[in-house]
Amino acid sequence: MKIATFNVNGIKSRLPNLLEWLEREQPDVACLQELKALDGAFPVNELREAGYQSLWKGQRSWNGVAILSGGGAPVEVRRELPGDPDDTHSRYLEAAVDGIVVCCLYLPNGNPQPGPKFDYKLAWFERLIEHAATLAASPHPVVMAGDYNVVPTDFDIYNPRSWLKDALLQPQSRECYSRLLAQGWTDALRNRFPEEAIFTFWDYFRQHWQRNAGLRIDHLLLNPVLANCLQDAGVDTWVRGQPHASDHAPTWVTLDLERLKPARARRRT
DNA sequence: ATGGCATATCCTATATGA
Secondary structure (H helix, E strand, C coil), rough: EEEEEEEECCHHHHHHHHHHHCCCHHHEEEEEECCCCCCCCCCCCHHHHHHCCEEEECCCCCCCCEECCCCCCCCCECCCCCCCCCCCCCCCEEEEEECCEEEEEECCCCCCCCCCCHHHHHHHCCCCHHHHHHCCCCCCCCEEEEEEEECCHHHEEHHHHHHHHHHHHCCCHHHHHHHHHCCCCCHHHHHHHHCCCCCCCCCCCCCCCCCCCCCEEEEEEHHHHCCCCCEEEEEEEHHHHCCCCEEEEEEEECCCCHHHHHHHHHHHC
């Protein structure tokens, strides 16, 4: 099973790119972020024709997340992160897809910092950490995929110097991310490439894509049950090189779900 | 300290992103 996450930066503008990627790479599950569209503008029919059933949560102008499945329909578990009934941003979806719990998240950017947007980022992160503790300990396989808006270490950026004041590199942001991992999550990309600089985002400025001046901010975290199934992980960088591309590239894992069965058998004996 | 580029919207301008 292949599960991917892709910040599309506008589903309406990006639909041709999205469809081409789905056709070529055939992920079984795709988590999308930054739809930047109301629910009624979501291209549900185009995606169905491409072989995907969708669960989505839109919002005017900003944010917006979706979970696409090429197999069974995603079964909604929750449409918001617990902990703040006043939070109106569409940043979280959780669904069961073919036996896997899939969480699709778009963590707040947090710029400029310091300031109220950075405070919101950290508060949202705390809510995620609290909710994720249950998922990490779950006997079910769980993946938390999305745009975390955190560069975990200086090894995850082409050059931290010009980003030192950015919310994505702040010690508070990184501390939250490492506390999340400490619950038992496996950062699939870093697990697959322990000693390589690997990026998922290249901004539109100063020919950063052409110079491979990127950041690693899109992550797929696997709970221990699912980490046992990890086969491979990667970034579909060709998508970033297409005309009219998003500034993010799709990031993915492949999983051997056969390995879930021995664990269950062992528990019974 | 600002801008570079891109997207969306209340669109000869402004907010947001990362």
